[in-house]
Amino acid sequence: MAKFKGAIVVDKEKCKGCGICMSICPTKTIGMSKEVNGKGYNFAIMVNEESCTGCASCGRICPDGVITVYRAKED
Amino acid sequence: MSQNICTPENLVYKKTSLLTDKIMHYCPGCGHGTIHRALMEVVDEMGLQDKTVGIAPVGCSVLAYDYMNIDMQEAAHGRAPAVATAIKRLMPDKLVFTYQGDGDLAAIGTAETIHCCNRGENILMVFVNNAIYGMTGGQMAPTTLEGMKTATSPYGRDVNKVGWPLRITEMVAQLNGVWSASRHTVHTPAAVMKLKKALKKGIEDSMAGKGTCFVEVCSSCNSGWKMTPVEANKWMEEHVLEYFVPGDIKVDGKLVR
Numbered sequence: 001m002a003k004f005k006g007a008i009v010v011d012k013e014k015c016k017g018c019g020i021c022m023s024i025c026p027t028k029t030i031g032m033s034k035e036v037n038g039k040g041y042n043f044a045i046m047v048n049e050e051s052c053t054g055c056a057s058c059g060r061i062c063p064d065g066v067i068t069v070y071r072a073k074e075d
Numbered sequence: 076m077s078q079n080i081c082t083p084e085n086l087v088y089k090k091t092s093l094l095t096d097k098i099m100h101y102c103p104g105c106g107h108g109t110i111h112r113a114l115m116e117v118v119d120e121m122g123l124q125d126k127t128v129g130i131a132p133v134g135c136s137v138l139a140y141d142y143m144n145i146d147m148q149e150a151a152h153g154r155a156p157a158v159a160t161a162i163k164r165l166m167p168d169k170l171v172f173t174y175q176g177d178g179d180l181a182a183i184g185t186a187e188t189i190h191c192c193n194r195g196e197n198i199l200m201v202f203v204n205n206a207i208y209g210m211t212g213g214q215m216a217p218t219t220l221e222g223m224k225t226a227t228s229p230y231g232r233d234v235n236k237v238g239w240p241l242r243i244t245e246m247v248a249q250l251n252g253v254w255s256a257s258r259h260t261v262h263t264p265a266a267v268m269k270l271k272k273a274l275k276k277g278i279e280d281s282m283a284g285k286g287t288c289f290v291e292v293c294s295s296c297n298s299g300w301k302m303t304p305v306e307a308n309k310w311m312e313e314h315v316l317e318y319f320v321p322g323d324i325k326v327d328g329k330l331v332r
Contacts, residue, residue, distance in 0.1 A: 006087075007080050018104030018297075018304040024264060041103065057264040059088035063108030064099055069088035072080040 003074040006054020010044045011066040017041035021058035021067060027051040030058060091119045093144045100138060104304020106294025107136050109261040110203055110270070114174070115143055117274045127170045128162050130155040132184075134176040135209045153184025156191035159198045170282055172199040177218045178208045181243045188247065195252025195286040199277045202244065202289065205296035206315055213299035217241040220318055225299070240318060244291040245332075248325040254286030256325040260293045260316065262308040286328070293319050 008030070015037065021044050022030045031047030044067070046052060054071025093115035101107045118127050124145055131139040133152040140147035150158040155173040163171040173180075180188050180202050191198070207225055208214040214227040218240050222231040232240075248256035255277060259270040270292060277288035293315055297307035324332045 005080060009081055014098055016103035020104055020304050023305040054087055056088035060264045060267050061109060063105055065090035065094055065108065065112050070081045070085040071087045072085045
């Protein structure tokens with residue numbers, strides 16, 4: 001079976017740090033940053049870059065639509 | 076390592092262009108943002124951007140016209156179905172939808188809602204139910220659950236004094252003018268996909284002139300419920316969805332529940 005490797009890009013200035021993406025991520029890829037953005041929120045980041053499969057669950061549920069998801073087949 | 080796969084040909088998910096880049100004023104974790112995006116994604120996928128007129132309500136989502144990149148009209152509190160009736164009758168080839176919260180649709184606008192559904196206006200009604208008045212500071216709404224503590228029911232809702240939580244979707248489903256009525260949530264990605272499917276069907280049926288299509292979406296209000304966003308979603312699943320059971324209530328003009 002082909003394996004997929006994913007990556008997310010978070011618009012960190014628009015992220016409000018609600019943590020819903022973190023709670024629903026099936027591979028526990030997403031965590032919250034230690035630093036804060038311009039509004040004082042801890043924003044979503046990839047804490048485990050290797051485990052992301054690019055399922056786009058986080059993108060679909062993000063209330064503020066700040067997550068862009070990429071996916072590529074692994075060689 | 077991860078940077079090299081972030082190229083346009085590997086893109087699988089991106090915010091639709093039918094949502095503007097304006098930062099939403101909603102609280103962190105509010106379901107409104109997800110519902111806005113689900114609705115706009117469906118409109119985008121169906122290619123109806125230039126044929127859609129949305130009616131914004133009064134309540135938390137009063138600024139929906141700033142976020143949705145389509146033609147929008149603001150209505151007086153609760154009167155979105157009446158405005159939608161006029162727009163749909165004057166421009167029958169447009170997709171007309173109302174987007175209302177529970178304070179707007181189920182409290183001050185109950186009369187407009189019921190009569191619009193009874194006339195079977197060919198519109199899509201999106202009803203966001205978060206069981207509380209969010210914008211004004213978390214007061215009790217008609218949809219507040221029994222025993223739920225709010226700013227105006229600090230000892231919990233007493234059903235003997237103020238009545239039972241109103242299941243308005245089940246109520247309008249009884250009306251002959253309503254073609255479909257269903258209840259959804261947005262707390263999991265699978266639920267968002269289901270909601271999008273229901274919105275698509277509602278848009279198709281309302282455009283085909285079959286009657287009013289009513290879609291209720293149970294959403295969390297973490298600020299009003301005094302919880303974190305993740306806890307609020309869990310609480311909703313355990314309590315709100317027990318009373319407001321998700322699923323189809325009326326499909327293609329026939330009651331299924």
